[in-house]
Amino acid sequence: MGGALSSVPTMVSLARHCLSPAKAGPALRVLSEWTPADAPVGGLHPGDVGWHLWRDNATVLLWTDGEVPVAVGFLDHKVLRATAAPGTDLDALAADAGTLLGPGDNACDGLPIPGWERDPDPWVVLSWAPRPVSVRAQPVGEADAADRVLVQRSAFANSVFTVEGWRRMKQSPAGELAVETIVRTPDGEPAAAATGWFAGVGRCGLLEPVGTHVDHRGHGYGRDAVLGACAALVERGASAVAVVTPASLTAAVALYKSAGFTVVRENHDWIRPRPS
Numbered sequence: 001m002g003g004a005l006s007s008v009p010t011m012v013s014l015a016r017h018c019l020s021p022a023k024a025g026p027a028l029r030v031l032s033e034w035t036p037a038d039a040p041v042g043g044l045h046p047g048d049v050g051w052h053l054w055r056d057n058a059t060v061l062l063w064t065d066g067e068v069p070v071a072v073g074f075l076d077h078k079v080l081r082a083t084a085a086p087g088t089d090l091d092a093l094a095a096d097a098g099t100l101l102g103p104g105d106n107a108c109d110g111l112p113i114p115g116w117e118r119d120p121d122p123w124v125v126l127s128w129a130p131r132p133v134s135v136r137a138q139p140v141g142e143a144d145a146a147d148r149v150l151v152q153r154s155a156f157a158n159s160v161f162t163v164e165g166w167r168r169m170k171q172s173p174a175g176e177l178a179v180e181t182i183v184r185t186p187d188g189e190p191a192a193a194a195t196g197w198f199a200g201v202g203r204c205g206l207l208e209p210v211g212t213h214v215d216h217r218g219h220g221y222g223r224d225a226v227l228g229a230c231a232a233l234v235e236r237g238a239s240a241v242a243v244v245t246p247a248s249l250t251a252a253v254a255l256y257k258s259a260g261f262t263v264v265r266e267n268h269d270w271i272r273p274r275p276s
């Protein structure tokens with residue numbers, strides 16, 4: 001038998017596993033294996049899971065077909081985010097994922113939930129090719145944790161990030177993938193920070209998240225944090241560095257373009273149809 005139908009493997013025995021942060025290693029490993037050289041596919045890079053693991057109630061979903069991992073996901077507030085192995089039957093996964101989504105869970109990034117429609121508001125996927133950089137960014141160590149958290153909470157008004165959460169993330173199975181930078185003002189005040197994520201040699205890294213303290217915007221600190229994290233990821237062997245941001249965040253898109261990122265594609269979530 002040949003043709004398109006035979007190129008989509010049929011599921012034999014689809015199972016969904018809920019992993020605690022300490023058990024998330026296998027999910028991170030397969031996400032790394034599925035990450036290509038130029039930009040992540042689907043809704044998740046290992047770094048998205050890594051950043052999720054700072055939360056004290058984090059869980060990670062791993063779908064298997066028999067013994068073989070076929071998808072990874074997690075519920076990010078009201079959004080299910082997932083990535084499937086290349087060539088996986090997305091419809092079977094999406095049908096199972098749909099059963100996870102309660103009335104308030106209104107979006108899915110990465111799987112076509114049956115009966116849902118494309119969100120008209122896009123996300124932009126941008127990618128950075130390695131080049132020499134010289135910036136003011138410093139690596140984030142334990143002594144910088146409180147300042148890293150301060151920047152995050154100022155940059156994102158609703159953030160509830162904590163030093164304990166930062167330590168949880170660093171001690172999780174994703175901790176060794178994290179590459180963080182902080183940029184300070186000439187007075188030593190924490191101004192901007194970026195967390196980068198390594199997915200292996202020859203694979204694309206990811207920035208998640210990036211932010212500048214509200215008191216220090218517009219001075220190039222955000223760009224320095226971004227470029228510092230990009231350089232550190234490339235030093236470890238990343239082939240490129242990607243970032244994914246809502247197209248509506250004009251400051252973020254301007255920052256990434258100013259740092260040399262180019263737009264690779266747009267992504268659209270799947271959203272629950274609103275009652276007419």
Ligand SMILES: CC(C)(COP(=O)(O)OP(=O)(O)OC[C@H]1O[C@@H](n2cnc3c(N)ncnc32)[C@H](O)[C@@H]1OP(=O)(O)O)[C@@H](O)C(=O)NCCC(=O)NCCS
Binds near residue numbers: 217255256
């Ligand atoms: C996006 C953000 C990190 C920018 O930080 P910043 O330190 O002020 O940015 P920089 O000073 O390094 O500016 C870098 C470039 O972005 C541009 N830029 C920054 N803010 C901008 C804005 N509000 N509107 C338009 N362009 C903007 C700058 O003009 C500069 O471009 P140039 O080199 O062509 O002059 C900051 O606004 C922020 O923390 N926002 C909230 C969190 C967020 O959205 N993070 C990104 C999510 S993916």
